[in-house]
Amino acid sequence: MNNLVIMKDRQAVTDSLKVADAFNKNHRDVMRAISTKINSAQNCAQFQKMFVEAAYQDASGKSNRMYYMNRDGFTFIAMGFTGRKADDFKLKYIQAFNEMENRIRQPKSERLEIMRKNSATKRAGVLYKIAMATDSNISRQKLLHKAAEALTGEKLVPVMQDKYYSVEEVGQQLNLTTDLIDEIANQIHLKAEYSGQNQYGSWINSDIPEWFYTKQGIELIDMYKFIARKNHER
Structure with missing residues (x-):
């Protein structure tokens, strides 16, 4: 019962296969x-606007006829189906038609924005799952940071754990x-090779890659600062 109604040629439609399956009918009967509707002498032109013939391949690869139909076409076909179960399916179809037609009526910019947000949400979800599966705290932090960026669409300032320090903080x-x-x-x-990490720190992927130091890294800098100062003063 998924995807009862689709968008085709900028119109909300369903097809004869879905209708047959939903109402437990034989497709050839549908x-x-x-x-019969299309070939009837009365209202023939109107019915031709409601139904469009197409083809599909069955499991054996054979090409068979089918029909796409809009809301009016579906109404004419389904109105003959009776019973409580049939009524439940009719209501589901009506809801599906309404939802698809509301989407079609949305401005193109809004539809594109919805598509962008859906794509960003999926990407963030994948990054989150990968982050939760990694054993490296630093890698997990990077991935969660990128997941947040995917959701917001903006570059975020990395939120570091207390044991990592920026070069400015080390300088202070x-x-x-x-x-x-x-x-x-x-x-x-x-420093490790770009995008890598070691016991002295890690690269953080922001707009400009920046190396963040661990306490071991700060201690090592502190050990060599006097030698470096002398060389710097020469």
């Missing part, structure tokens, strides 16, 4: 009822300039 702790800290880190090859 086809016969539609053909050690009373060093950021340039000198970077110089020391480069001289002793403290």
Whole structure:
């Protein structure tokens, strides 16, 4: 009973296969009822607007006839189906037609925005599942950060755990300039390859990739700062 109504040629339609399946009818009987309507002398032109012939392939690969029908066409075919179960299916079809027609009436910009949000939500969901499955706290944090970006559509400032520090924070702790800290880190090859991590810190993917330091990284910088200062002053 999924996708009872679809959008085709900018119109909400269903098809004879779905109707036959929903109302537990033989498809050839539904086809016969539609053909009778179309071929009737009275109101023939109107019925031709309600139904469009098409083809589908069955399980054996054989091509067979089917019909697409709009709301009016469905009404004419389904009105002969009686019983409580049939009424329940009619109500579901009516609801499906209403929902699809409301979507069609939405401005194109709104429909595109809804599609974008749905896509972003799916991407964020995938990133969240991957994050929850990883054993690395740093990798999990990066993935959750990207999941949040996918939902908001904006670059977010990374929220780091207390044991990670930006170069500015390291500079404040050690009373060093950021340039000198970077110089020391480069001289002793403290940083991992881009996008990687080690015991001294990790790359964070933001607009400009930035290395964040662990306490071990800060201690190592502190050990080499006097040598680096002397070289820097020469």
